[in-house]
Amino acid sequence: MSDIHANSVAFVRKTEIPPAPPPYAATGPVKWLRENLFATPANSLLTxxxxxxxWLILSGALPWIANGIWTTSSLxxxxxxxDGVAGACFSVLTERWNQLLFGFQYPSEFYWRPTLALVLLFVAAAPVLFFDLPRKLLVFTAVYPFIAFWLIWGGTILTPILALAGVIAGALVYQRLVTGSFAYGFFGGIIAAFIVWTVGGWIIPAGASxxxxxxxxxxxxxxxxxLNMMLGVTCVTLSVPIGIALALGRQSSMPLIKMICVVFIEFIRGVPLITLLFVASVMLAYFFPPESTLDLFLRVVIMITMFSSAYIAEVIRGGLAxxxxxxxxxxxxxxxxxxQAMRLIILPQALKISIPGIVNIAVGLFKDTTLVSVIGMxxxxxxxxxxxxxxxEWNGVYWELLGFASVLFFIVCYGISQYSQWLERRLATDHR
Structure with missing residues (x-):
C-alpha cells in the first residue's frame, strides 16, 4: 500500500529546464541578413x-589588378x-614612388628627414588626440613644429631654437600682462616668434657649427x-584657434571687433579657394616690403588657413548658439x-557640439590641398x-597613378573620420 502511495505522488522539479536555443533563422548571419538586407520586398530588390x-565592378577590376605588371621600366x-591581356601597369608606382611621395627635386639622400618628421607627428599628436595620456607629453607636442621645420627644411638648428625662444618669451609676457593663462599666452606668443625669428636671421652667425x-x-x-600632408596638417592646426577667435569676435559686444570678424568671414566664404591661391601666388607678395621675399609655401599656408578658419568660425558659432x-x-x-567662462564652461561644450563640422572641414581642406598644383606647386x-x-616612358598611364593617390587620401581621411566618431562617443556624457 505504501508503494502505491509513493508512486502516486506528483514529481516536483527542483531546477528550471535550460532554455532552448533560438531558431536558426532568428540569430546569427541569417538574422542579420533578414533584418538589414531582405527586410521588405523593396529592400530585397535594392540588395x-x-x-x-x-559584381560588374569587381568582375572587371579584379582581373585588371591581378594581371598587373610591377617590373617593367616603361609603358x-x-x-x-x-601581350593583349587586360592588366594594370603598376610598374609606374615602383619606378616613380619617390616622386609621388617626395617630389622630383627633394634630394633622395634626405628622404629620411620628412619620414622621421611624419613618425614624430604621430608622437606629438597623441597627447592631444588621446587625452588619457600623461600631460607631460604635451611638452614634446609644443616643441614638435620647430623640430619638423628643421628636419624638412634643414639649415642651422639655431633658427628653430630662436623661434621657440620667441614663442616662450611672448607667451610669458602675454600671460603676465593680458590673460594670466599660459595656454592663451602660448598662442599670443606665436606673434612674438615671427618677430624674434626675423631678427634672429640677421644675428645668426654664417659660420655655424x-x-x-x-x-x-x-x-x-x-x-x-x-607637400599635401604638410599643407593639411599646418593649415588645420592653425585654422582651429583662429576660427575660435573669429567665432568669439563675431559674437562680441564691441561693434568694431564684431564688424571686422563679420566682414572677414563673409568675404572669405564668398571667394573660391582657387582664387585665393592665385592671390597667394601673384598678389600677396605686394603686401610685404619690397626687399622681403616671402616664400610661396608660406603664402599658400596663409591663404588656406584664412579660408578654412572662416568656415571653422561659422561651425563653432553654431556650437555656441x-x-x-x-x-x-x-x-x-x-x-x-x-x-575663464569661455575656457572652462562654454568652449568645451561648444567644441564638442562642433566636432562633426570641424572634421568635415578638415577632411575637405586636406583634399583641397591638391588645388595648389594649378599655381605651379x-x-x-x-x-x-x-x-x-x-x-x-609613362605617357598614357592614368588609372594606376590616380588610384594610388586616391588610396593615400582615403587612408588619411578615413582615419580622421574614424577618430572623430571615437571622440564623439567618448565625449557623449549627456547620453550616459
Missing amino acids: IAALYVI TECRQAL DSAMLTAVPSRDLGGFM ALPKGQYEAADSLGLDYP FDIVGMIRGPILAST
Whole structure:
C-alpha cells in the first residue's frame, strides 16, 4: 500500500529546464541578413541590384589588378609583357614612388628627414588626440613644429631654437600682462616668434657649427604627397584657434571687433579657394616690403588657413548658439570672468557640439590641398599631371597613378573620420 502511495505522488522539479536555443533563422548571419538586407520586398530588390553592380565592378577590376605588371621600366614594355591581356601597369608606382611621395627635386639622400618628421607627428599628436595620456607629453607636442621645420627644411638648428625662444618669451609676457593663462599666452606668443625669428636671421652667425647643420632644402623642392600632408596638417592646426577667435569676435559686444570678424568671414566664404591661391601666388607678395621675399609655401599656408578658419568660425558659432542661455548664466553666477567662462564652461561644450563640422572641414581642406598644383606647386596631383605623364616612358598611364593617390587620401581621411566618431562617443556624457 505504501508503494502505491509513493508512486502516486506528483514529481516536483527542483531546477528550471535550460532554455532552448533560438531558431536558426532568428540569430546569427541569417538574422542579420533578414533584418538589414531582405527586410521588405523593396529592400530585397535594392540588395539584389546593388550586388549585381558590385559584381560588374569587381568582375572587371579584379582581373585588371591581378594581371598587373610591377617590373617593367616603361609603358611600352608593360604592354608587351601583358601581350593583349587586360592588366594594370603598376610598374609606374615602383619606378616613380619617390616622386609621388617626395617630389622630383627633394634630394633622395634626405628622404629620411620628412619620414622621421611624419613618425614624430604621430608622437606629438597623441597627447592631444588621446587625452588619457600623461600631460607631460604635451611638452614634446609644443616643441614638435620647430623640430619638423628643421628636419624638412634643414639649415642651422639655431633658427628653430630662436623661434621657440620667441614663442616662450611672448607667451610669458602675454600671460603676465593680458590673460594670466599660459595656454592663451602660448598662442599670443606665436606673434612674438615671427618677430624674434626675423631678427634672429640677421644675428645668426654664417659660420655655424657643422654639427648643428642640416643641408638646407628650399621650399620649391618640396613636392609629392609630403607637400599635401604638410599643407593639411599646418593649415588645420592653425585654422582651429583662429576660427575660435573669429567665432568669439563675431559674437562680441564691441561693434568694431564684431564688424571686422563679420566682414572677414563673409568675404572669405564668398571667394573660391582657387582664387585665393592665385592671390597667394601673384598678389600677396605686394603686401610685404619690397626687399622681403616671402616664400610661396608660406603664402599658400596663409591663404588656406584664412579660408578654412572662416568656415571653422561659422561651425563653432553654431556650437555656441546651440548652448542654452543657462550655461552663460551659470558661469556668471560662479563669478567667472569672460576668459575663464569661455575656457572652462562654454568652449568645451561648444567644441564638442562642433566636432562633426570641424572634421568635415578638415577632411575637405586636406583634399583641397591638391588645388595648389594649378599655381605651379608639385603636390601628388601636380607630379602626376606634370613630370610623370610628361615623360615618354609613362605617357598614357592614368588609372594606376590616380588610384594610388586616391588610396593615400582615403587612408588619411578615413582615419580622421574614424577618430572623430571615437571622440564623439567618448565625449557623449549627456547620453550616459
